[in-house]
Amino acid sequence: MAKAGPRRAAAPGAGTARAAGTKAALVAGAITALREVGFAGSSAREIADRAGCNQALVFYHFGSVNELLLAALEDVSARRLAVYSEIVDRAGSLPELIESARTIFSEDLDAGHVAVLVEMITGAQSTPGLGEQVAARLAPWREFAESAVRKGMQGSPVALLLPARELAHGVVAGFLGLELLASLDGDRAPALALFDRARSVAGLLELAAAAFPMNETEGGRP
Amino acid sequence: MAKAGPRRAAAPGAGTARAAGTKAALVAGAITALREVGFAGSSAREIADRAGCNQALVFYHFGSVNELLLAALEDVSARRLAVYSEIVDRAGSLPELIESARTIFSEDLDAGHVAVLVEMITGAQSTPGLGEQVAARLAPWREFAESAVRKGMQGSPVALLLPARELAHGVVAGFLGLELLASLDGDRAPALALFDRARSVAGLLELAAAAFPMNETEGGRP
DNA sequence: TCTGATTTTGAGCGATTGCTCAAACTCAGT
DNA sequence: ACTGAGTTTGAGCAATCGCTCAAAATCAGA
Numbered sequence: 001m002a003k004a005g006p007r008r009a010a011a012p013g014a015g016t017a018r019a020a021g022t023k024a025a026l027v028a029g030a031i032t033a034l035r036e037v038g039f040a041g042s043s044a045r046e047i048a049d050r051a052g053c054n055q056a057l058v059f060y061h062f063g064s065v066n067e068l069l070l071a072a073l074e075d076v077s078a079r080r081l082a083v084y085s086e087i088v089d090r091a092g093s094l095p096e097l098i099e100s101a102r103t104i105f106s107e108d109l110d111a112g113h114v115a116v117l118v119e120m121i122t123g124a125q126s127t128p129g130l131g132e133q134v135a136a137r138l139a140p141w142r143e144f145a146e147s148a149v150r151k152g153m154q155g156s157p158v159a160l161l162l163p164a165r166e167l168a169h170g171v172v173a174g175f176l177g178l179e180l181l182a183s184l185d186g187d188r189a190p191a192l193a194l195f196d197r198a199r200s201v202a203g204l205l206e207l208a209a210a211a212f213p214m215n216e217t218e219g220g221r222p
Numbered sequence: 223m224a225k226a227g228p229r230r231a232a233a234p235g236a237g238t239a240r241a242a243g244t245k246a247a248l249v250a251g252a253i254t255a256l257r258e259v260g261f262a263g264s265s266a267r268e269i270a271d272r273a274g275c276n277q278a279l280v281f282y283h284f285g286s287v288n289e290l291l292l293a294a295l296e297d298v299s300a301r302r303l304a305v306y307s308e309i310v311d312r313a314g315s316l317p318e319l320i321e322s323a324r325t326i327f328s329e330d331l332d333a334g335h336v337a338v339l340v341e342m343i344t345g346a347q348s349t350p351g352l353g354e355q356v357a358a359r360l361a362p363w364r365e366f367a368e369s370a371v372r373k374g375m376q377g378s379p380v381a382l383l384l385p386a387r388e389l390a391h392g393v394v395a396g397f398l399g400l401e402l403l404a405s406l407d408g409d410r411a412p413a414l415a416l417f418d419r420a421r422s423v424a425g426l427l428e429l430a431a432a433a434f435p436m437n438e439t440e441g442g443r444p
Numbered sequence: 445t446c447t448g449a450t451t452t453t454g455a456g457c458g459a460t461t462g463c464t465c466a467a468a469c470t471c472a473g474t
Numbered sequence: 475a476c477t478g479a480g481t482t483t484g485a486g487c488a489a490t491c492g493c494t495c496a497a498a499a500t501c502a503g504a
């Protein structure tokens with residue numbers, strides 16, 4: 001750090017619009033590169049070709065290839081997170097939440113969205129120092145999962161036994177593992193079957209909870 | 223395939239013992255390389271240095287670097303699977319099983335055992351064709367998880383709702399995700415907390431099952 | 445001791461990588 | 475038209491990669 005990097009975002013006035021355009025093009029190129037040729041294949045030249053510009057611009061605008069890839073991760077994460085939040089907001093019950101999770105899982109696999117995230121996570125395994133940076137950019141996902149879990153456990157006695165924060169970690173890990181296994185051999189059937197089964201079980205639990213209500217509807221203080 | 227690879231394991235008689243020794247040394251070197259410098263850092267020269275031999279021997283004995291890495295994956299998988307099977311055999315109840323899982327998780331992280339597996343899985347993401355081969359070598363783990371799950375669900379009504387095979391896929395995925403997240407930033411605390419919590423919940427479920435028995439202890443046929 | 449297959453070696457080839465750099469280009473402000 | 479900051483370019487450097495190959499070393503069987 002503190003190296004003599006290229007001056008960035010100085011006094012606006014010159015070809016700033018042009019620069020912003022190529023920066024966006026490079027980020028877009030990095031995203032498609034991560035999806036199609038993976039982390040190891042996402043070299044500066046590969047990305048620049050997809051962006052239709054010179055490979056030296058990667059270093060001029062982002063300082064290094066890894067910085068550009070992290071920017072791509074942030075970009076796709078923010079965009080997808082917004083979509084997912086809306087989907088989860090629309091879900092009213094636990095079974096519907098699980099159905100939402102299934103939808104998200106399948107959509108991501110189709111579009112290669114979380115594939116970018118997986119590529120960065122897996123690529124970080126072999127690049128010292130990158131792991132912490134990727135982990136930091138995973139925080140929004142953790143919070144998203146926690147709020148979803150909190151919503152799913154609302155009014156359930158399970159909430160007393162399993163704190164949402166802890167369970168959310170398991171949800172993120174499980175989701176990640178399912179995506180990883182599915183992308184390994186291209187077989188997403190086991191994961192989808194698991195989602196379906198979980199939804200059925202959640203539905204049964206809901207029925208059971210309705211049959212044996214234990215909310216403090218009129219409990220009051222002793 | 224069907225390329226003119228080096229003749230291997232021909233008529234035994236010459237320096238076969240010497241060859242077997244270097245093959246073993248290369249596999250061991252590949253394992254430590256995967257642990258310490260990751261998939262991307264495990265080049266033929268890096269592995270050969272650790273094995274104390276010439277890098278050309280990698281290609282002479284294994285044909286390619288990937289073949290050697292797959293051999294390393296098989297080696298460490300088989301060895302660890304044997305240890306884990308014994309641990310799980312010793313566990314008698316579901317809470318004990320979860321405690322075993324926690325032990326396995328922690329031991330692996332300490333020794334870097336499953337790190338080899340994770341490295342190969344993640345590395346395969348960026349190497350076309352390697353994914354299927356790694357997935358094939360994952361089968362024993364799937365079977366192991368399935369037998370463990372089957373044991374944990376024995377005599378539980380959950381077995382009627384969740385087939386062991388489907389649940390096992392989730393267990394493998396969850397385990398993988400937890401290891402991945404833990405190795406990203408080196409923080410295994412959230413995963414350990416989750417194991418502890420799961421064990422407690424399982425213990426409560428066991429008590430509940432004892433209080434409301436629903437086994438066919440004397441059901442008989444109608 | 446000699447032979448011949450097997451194993452090991454060191455050099456090297458072609459390709460790719462991240463990154464640098466000086467020169468050329470673009471364009472708003474004067 | 476001129477200037478100068480900002481942007482883009484193409485060439486190139488040092489390092490590393492997987493892999494090949496001819497020659498040297500090793501060693502069991504004759």
